[in-house]
Amino acid sequence: MTEMVYGTTPVRDVEPVLPKWWRTVDRWTLSCILMLFGIGILLGLAASPPLAERNGFSPFHYVERQVIFGAMALVALLLTSMMSPVVVRRLAVLGFLASFVALALLPFFGTDFGKGAVRWYSLGFASIQPSEFLKPTFIIAAAWLIAAAQDLGGPPGRLYSFMLTVAIVLMLAMQPDFGQACLVLFGWGVMWFVGGAPMVLLLALAGLVVLAGSFAYSASEHFARRIDGFLTPEVDPTTQLGYATNAIREGGFFGVGVGEGQVKWSLPDAHTDFIIAVAAEEYGLVMVLAIIVLYATIVVRSMIRLMRERDPFIRLAGTGLAAMFGVQAMINMGVAVRLLPAKGMTLPFVSYGGSSLIAGGIAVGMLLAFTRTRPQGEIGDILRGRLR
Amino acid sequence: MIRTPLRPLARILEARQNGENPDAIERENLRIRHEQMRDRARLRAEGRLLVLGVMFFCAFSVIGLRMGHLAASEPTEPRAQATGASIIAQRADIVDRQGRILATNIETHSLYAHPQQMIEPLRTAEALVEIFPELDHDRLVKDFTGERKFLWVRKKISPEQMQAVHDIGEPGLLFGPREMRLYPNGPIAAHVLGGTSFGREGVHSAEVIGTAGIEKYLDTALRDPGRNGAPLELALDLTVQAASERVLDAGMKLMNAKGAASVLMDVQTGEVISLVSLPDFDPNDRPRAPTSGEPGDSPLFNRAVQGVYELGSTFKIFTAAQAMDLGLVNAETMLDTRGPLRWGKHKIRDFRNYGNSLSVTKVIVKSSNIGTARMAQMIGSERQRAFLGQMGMLEATPLEIVEAKGGKPLLPPKWSELSTMTISYGHGLSTSPLHLAAGYAAIANGGYAVRPTLLRQTAPQTGPRIMSAEAAQASRTMLRQVVTEGTASMGEVPGYFVGGKTGTADKPKARGGGYYDDKVIATFATLFPAHDPKYVLIVTLDEPVETSGPEPRRTAGWTAVPVAAEMITRIAPLLGLRPERKPLNMAGVTLISD
Numbered sequence: 001m002t003e004m005v006y007g008t009t010p011v012r013d014v015e016p017v018l019p020k021w022w023r024t025v026d027r028w029t030l031s032c033i034l035m036l037f038g039i040g041i042l043l044g045l046a047a048s049p050p051l052a053e054r055n056g057f058s059p060f061h062y063v064e065r066q067v068i069f070g071a072m073a074l075v076a077l078l079l080t081s082m083m084s085p086v087v088v089r090r091l092a093v094l095g096f097l098a099s100f101v102a103l104a105l106l107p108f109f110g111t112d113f114g115k116g117a118v119r120w121y122s123l124g125f126a127s128i129q130p131s132e133f134l135k136p137t138f139i140i141a142a143a144w145l146i147a148a149a150q151d152l153g154g155p156p157g158r159l160y161s162f163m164l165t166v167a168i169v170l171m172l173a174m175q176p177d178f179g180q181a182c183l184v185l186f187g188w189g190v191m192w193f194v195g196g197a198p199m200v201l202l203l204a205l206a207g208l209v210v211l212a213g214s215f216a217y218s219a220s221e222h223f224a225r226r227i228d229g230f231l232t233p234e235v236d237p238t239t240q241l242g243y244a245t246n247a248i249r250e251g252g253f254f255g256v257g258v259g260e261g262q263v264k265w266s267l268p269d270a271h272t273d274f275i276i277a278v279a280a281e282e283y284g285l286v287m288v289l290a291i292i293v294l295y296a297t298i299v300v301r302s303m304i305r306l307m308r309e310r311d312p313f314i315r316l317a318g319t320g321l322a323a324m325f326g327v328q329a330m331i332n333m334g335v336a337v338r339l340l341p342a343k344g345m346t347l348p349f350v351s352y353g354g355s356s357l358i359a360g361g362i363a364v365g366m367l368l369a370f371t372r373t374r375p376q377g378e379i380g381d382i383l384r385g386r387l388r
Numbered sequence: 389m390i391r392t393p394l395r396p397l398a399r400i401l402e403a404r405q406n407g408e409n410p411d412a413i414e415r416e417n418l419r420i421r422h423e424q425m426r427d428r429a430r431l432r433a434e435g436r437l438l439v440l441g442v443m444f445f446c447a448f449s450v451i452g453l454r455m456g457h458l459a460a461s462e463p464t465e466p467r468a469q470a471t472g473a474s475i476i477a478q479r480a481d482i483v484d485r486q487g488r489i490l491a492t493n494i495e496t497h498s499l500y501a502h503p504q505q506m507i508e509p510l511r512t513a514e515a516l517v518e519i520f521p522e523l524d525h526d527r528l529v530k531d532f533t534g535e536r537k538f539l540w541v542r543k544k545i546s547p548e549q550m551q552a553v554h555d556i557g558e559p560g561l562l563f564g565p566r567e568m569r570l571y572p573n574g575p576i577a578a579h580v581l582g583g584t585s586f587g588r589e590g591v592h593s594a595e596v597i598g599t600a601g602i603e604k605y606l607d608t609a610l611r612d613p614g615r616n617g618a619p620l621e622l623a624l625d626l627t628v629q630a631a632s633e634r635v636l637d638a639g640m641k642l643m644n645a646k647g648a649a650s651v652l653m654d655v656q657t658g659e660v661i662s663l664v665s666l667p668d669f670d671p672n673d674r675p676r677a678p679t680s681g682e683p684g685d686s687p688l689f690n691r692a693v694q695g696v697y698e699l700g701s702t703f704k705i706f707t708a709a710q711a712m713d714l715g716l717v718n719a720e721t722m723l724d725t726r727g728p729l730r731w732g733k734h735k736i737r738d739f740r741n742y743g744n745s746l747s748v749t750k751v752i753v754k755s756s757n758i759g760t761a762r763m764a765q766m767i768g769s770e771r772q773r774a775f776l777g778q779m780g781m782l783e784a785t786p787l788e789i790v791e792a793k794g795g796k797p798l799l800p801p802k803w804s805e806l807s808t809m810t811i812s813y814g815h816g817l818s819t820s821p822l823h824l825a826a827g828y829a830a831i832a833n834g835g836y837a838v839r840p841t842l843l844r845q846t847a848p849q850t851g852p853r854i855m856s857a858e859a860a861q862a863s864r865t866m867l868r869q870v871v872t873e874g875t876a877s878m879g880e881v882p883g884y885f886v887g888g889k890t891g892t893a894d895k896p897k898a899r900g901g902g903y904y905d906d907k908v909i910a911t912f913a914t915l916f917p918a919h920d921p922k923y924v925l926i927v928t929l930d931e932p933v934e935t936s937g938p939e940p941r942r943t944a945g946w947t948a949v950p951v952a953a954e955m956i957t958r959i960a961p962l963l964g965l966r967p968e969r970k971p972l973n974m975a976g977v978t979l980i981s982d
Contacts, residue, residue: 190440248455249461
């Protein structure tokens with residue numbers, strides 16, 4: 001009756017976007033990321049006032065910027081995570097092309113901010129580091145290529161993606177930015193591994209990495225000094241590493257107390273590369289372990305969810321993003337505890353840095369988009385007797 | 389391998405018969421093939437993802453464990469790498485013959501800066517200049533605000549200064565422990581000890597190395613860790629040394645001399661009990677070597693060892709002793725002393741005319757150049773040269789200080805007969821006061837050559853015999869007479885039977901060309917007690933002039949002799965010598981009491 005009087009109610013045969021998103025998204029990972037954001041701002045409050053003071057800003061200048069960038073990154077994260085994998089792929093590949101060109105043009109238009117490596121475009125109000133955006137989009141593009149190669153009659157995507165990797169690694173090494181180059185190489189290697197690389201080739205690649213490492217050791221003084229510094233058993237306490245190690249010791253299990261830390265005054269990179277040392281000193285081992293657990297949860301949980309994924313592209317892209325995210329965090333913390341040679345690498349979401357925050361937001365948004373619950377033909381599996 | 393075709397002929401034909409599109413069959417097969425491949429790939433990926441996940445979990449766990457391990461370990465104060473730890477810092481003490489400290493080490497600190505760690509470089513520079521006024525403020529500011537990572541501020545600081553620097557509260561200022569050489573007696577024995585400075589330097593320690601004197605000569609021995617801290621024992625006696633310096637300093641000022649030196653030597657062992665050279669310096673703050681002026685006038689110059697002078701008439705006794713030893717003369721032999729004695733163009737004169745002839749004793753007592761030259765003629769050049777060589781007069785003394793090598797005697801270019809005659813009364817051969825002391829020690833100990841040494845000896849030296857005991861005895865008698873009735877009458881010290889010989893030599897002009905007639909080197913060489921000599925004392929004054937009389941007097945009898953007598957009065961009791969007094973003649977005296 002009502003229908004006859006008022007006309008038919010519009011029938012929605014598609015589930016509304018937000019409820020669907022909330023139903024399918026990996027809420028554990030999402031909460032972990034939000035917590036990392038919070039920790040990042042908390043630590044920024046502790047670590048960045050010395051830098052602000054040095055540069056003549058108000059004490060919490062960098063915290064304010066971090067909050068602004070963080071909000072932008074969160075929006076990017078949420079928007080990205082709501083997209084379907086196909087849309088993500090299309091946008092990411094476009095973004096990849098853009099950032100690839102930007103990276104290639106760096107030597108001509110970039111600036112080094114007096115740090116000896118041309119990595120940035122200066123936009124006046126902010127600076128952009130193309131390699132930060134290149135990393136996640138490259139993962140998508142490479143995953144797409146590798147996945148396409150698995151189809152019968154598909155393109156030789158592995159070869160293409162490998163060539164792309166080599167080109168990017170060379171460009172990054174020329175900046176020089178060995179850290180990002182390693183990350184890109186590692187991300188591609190993980191995807192290749194998961195995408196079904198033959199074991200022999202994997203071993204060959206490992207050998208190649210060792211060779212390249214020793215070549216870089218003999219060719220680049222910058223690189224050699226860092227490795228030497230790592231290999232000597234004695235920490236020179238006047239280096240950043242020495243201060244970081246001492247800060248961790250100073251902090252003990254429960255820290256010296258909020259705002260009581262000293263290391264942030266001695267370390268020029270306290271707000272970025274060595275933020276974990278600030279965390280360890282002021283909040284102690286408890287905070288550090290919490291941070292590690294958050295990262296581990298994000299990475300391991302994403303991988304477990306991706307294990308069930310049928311679509312090879314989504315599986316590969318998700319794996320690459322998760323691995324790259326985890327490795328970046330691992331390298332940052334491994335350097336601070338002297339498990340790895342000194343390498344400037346930001347701690348995703350926690351370290352200060354506009355480009356890295358927004359790029360990280362996009363990357364994790366894509367990861368969330370890929371790990372969303374989708375029908376994976378479980379019924380078919382059950383029918384075919386492959387119960388799990 | 390059997391390949392399953394995508395277009396199975398049987399099904400295609402059947403489809404064609406039924407009028408269906410055979411491509412659909414191919415597509416269907418392709419789809420099924422894909423499904424199977426994907427399933428396989430997914431299974432493989434599942435395994436590999438699991439491996440990856442476990443690897444990530446392990447890696448995060450390792451980092452967590454390592455963090456926990458670090459957090460559980462004790463924090464240490466930041467320290468620079470101990471690169472300088474290998475520097476051996478312990479340096480042996482130097483003590484005198486009684487074990488009193490002449491040189492020792494104290495713990496002090498050096499002050500260095502790490503400008504990169506400074507919080508307030510400008511304020512720090514200002515505060516530092518207040519504590520150390522000798523620092524340059526602008527330079528400090530430049531260093532502290534520049535690129536430098538490390539700089540020394542002060543090499544040695546006192547505890548008070550260290551506290552003041554602490555009070556600045558600047559974390560970029562750091563202290564390094566230092567072992568510092570300390571000479572607690574200040575300038576006493578400065579020329580013997582020399583001085584030290586830092587050699588190789590690290591933050592944690594620095595090498596102390598000798599720069600002069602015995603510190604340099606015996607540097608290796610003093611630094612030898614095998615010494616186990618055993619001090620170096622010198623022959624010097626601190627009290628005697630101090631008394632000698634006081635007396636000589638007073639005498640030098642009284643006699644308006646510009647420099648003075650004295651040597652006191654044990655005649656049996658050759659030990660140098662005191663060695664003074666004035667002006668002196670403080671080895672704790674050793675002055676820099678002068679860059680202008682006469683090096684011989686610098687306080688660093690050791691007149692007693694480095695300074696070679698024509699020591700004048702003090703040499704006459706050597707000539708007399710040798711002539712007696714050779715049997716050419718005895719104490720009573722009369723010598724022709726009519727002057728002047730001509731030799732070629734040269735004339736040898738006496739200070740006064742002593743008549744036509746004098747006995748050998750009187751030649752010494754009155755200090756006759758002519759008489760001495762006649763004896764030298766009898767001896768001849770060869771024998772004179774050999775005799776002086778045996779006494780060590782022709783080469784540098786072997787004293788254990790680096791400066792001793794510089795005290796090389798000046799010999800005549802050709803030892804002619806004229807040289808022989810002038811050398812016999814102390815001209816034409818320049819030696820150091822220490823050489824002279826060694827020569828007098830040989831006469832004093834009965835004719836044995838003596839090698840001067842600064843190190844404590846336990847037994848008398850038995851050097852080669854260079855003259856007979858009788859000749860030495862006769863020489864001592866003459867020397868005693870010089871004091872009792874000759875030129876050194878002011879040298880008598882009651883109870884110590886001083887014997888000696890004066891010497892007044894005109895100073896040669898610096899660039900050759902004769903001698904000054906108003907500048908002399910006045911020397912008094914003594915031995916005491918004359919009947920059984922224990923010690924030899926040489927006192928030399930540079931350019932003395934005694935002005936109490938109507939005319940300025942420069943002869944040694946008026947200048948060096950009273951200084952030496954005062955010195956003996958002071959040091960003989962310190963040396964443990966008892967004054968010997970003749971028993972009073974009691975005959976004819978009646979002691980009464982009521």
